[in-house]
Amino acid sequence: MQQLISDSIIMIAFNFNIIFPSEPLLRDDVYNPALETIVIEQIDENTQPAAFPERSGWMDMSARKGRYFAQSKFALATGAGSQWALEIAQVLTLYWSIGSHTLHYQPEAQFTPERLRFWVCHTLLPLKFALEKRYEMLHVGAVEVAGRPIFFSAESFGGKSTLTDYFIQQGHALYSDDSLAIFQQHDTFYTVASYPFHRPYREPEVLGYPVENVARQSKPIYAGYVLEAVAADAVVSITTLEGIEKFKAFHFSGFIDLGFFKAHHFQLRAELAKAIPVYKVTIPWQIERLGEVYAKIVAHN
Missing domain, CATH: 3.40.50.300 (P-loop containing nucleotide triphosphate hydrolases)
Known part of the structure; x- marks a missing residue:
């Protein structure tokens, strides 16, 4: 964890340490060991996500088109699924499991680290916490x-x-x-x-x-x-x-x-x-x- 902290952008958001690895250090005095930590990682050959056969229609999201993926029609209709994905057209797809403290992303053509941080903080984390019934938003x-x-x-x-x-x-x-x-x-x-x-x-x-x-x-x-x-x-x-x-x-x-x-x-x-x-x-x-x-x-x- 110490090496991860020293090589990462860290912020405290929603009462969690949020770590974006392999990027220049934003600050070196933010990490709070008393808080739970969520790590954002890029998908590689060892972390390929499960298949997501069900998806919502495209929706307007902050000047982009976005849609959600779930593993079943029941999950997509009720929010009861354990595996989810969020695609932001031309930017990235984010994958997560309910209760997991590691989130994955697949970059697309218009990906930037700044856009990753925006979509994680602005949309993904609020959605994750709402689905987990940890917080209302x-x-x-x-x-x-x-x-x-x-x-x-x-x-x-x-x-x-x-x-x-x-x-x-x-x-x-x-x-x-x-x-x-x-x-x-x-x-x-x-x-x-x-x-x-x-x-x-x-x-x-x-x-x-x-x-x-x-x-x-x-x-x-x-x-x-x-x-x-x-x-x-x-x-x-x-x-x-x-x-x-x-x-x-x-x-x-x-x-x-x-x-x-x-x-x-x-x-x-x-x-x-x-x-x-x-x-x-x-x-x-x-x-x-x-x-x-x-x-x-x-x-x-």
């Missing part, structure tokens, strides 16, 4: 305010990444760029920090800039904020959501669009709506007013 930005995790939810290009970036720049610890891992204990949902990168402008296949101030402690989610874009000269306001409107607030938070997750996600949103206060924040569509939005949310907490 929310498609939200999340930071810490006054020692408590809060999250931002919005439609695509609704401003959550820009707002998350603003909080980071003001010194708040990052929990999630856009894939927040959570787990439930009794009636309380706890956060798990995702990968230590942020991309405020959502460039495809880019993890973004490295963030030093990343939350490492799992804490109960304190509140959620749904962002609503309004006119540039409108008032910044925060209102409490209740009932069906509160449930709808989690509509944008689904992360993995596979059919067998839909019923579970419906139940999850109902439980989240019962457990977590949710508020609507009006966001004047003018970047110069982002400081007002920030101040309003901080004061509200």
Whole structure:
């Protein structure tokens, strides 16, 4: 393991050491021996994957086409299989087994190490943890305010990444760029920090800039904020959501669009709506007013 560490890119993501071997060292002080370790390895003649006769249709994924592979129609329909693969057209195919701490990839013509890290952190690990029922995944930005995790939810290009970036720049610890891992204990949902990168402008296949101030402690989610874009000269306001409107607030938070997750996600949103206060924040569509939005949310907490 020590040789593997010394020759590898390492990051802590989703409360695991994630090791990408045979690449220049990213940092030499990241590895945490108290955490479990997941290793990403290229397929060779000794690690050929099993056959995958069943596959989904092509789906849009971060400016690429992607599809999933499973060993049976039942697995593909229910998520019950133990062997999976994810193909990203022209870039790579990723292979993994449920519960395994070694993941394999087969590079294609447009493969780069940067794209490997993006697809592993942004898509593969959230999917793996969801299938293993280790974590639930929310498609939200999340930071810490006054020692408590809060999250931002919005439609695509609704401003959550820009707002998350603003909080980071003001010194708040990052929990999630856009894939927040959570787990439930009794009636309380706890956060798990995702990968230590942020991309405020959502460039495809880019993890973004490295963030030093990343939350490492799992804490109960304190509140959620749904962002609503309004006119540039409108008032910044925060209102409490209740009932069906509160449930709808989690509509944008689904992360993995596979059919067998839909019923579970419906139940999850109902439980989240019962457990977590949710508020609507009006966001004047003018970047110069982002400081007002920030101040309003901080004061509200």
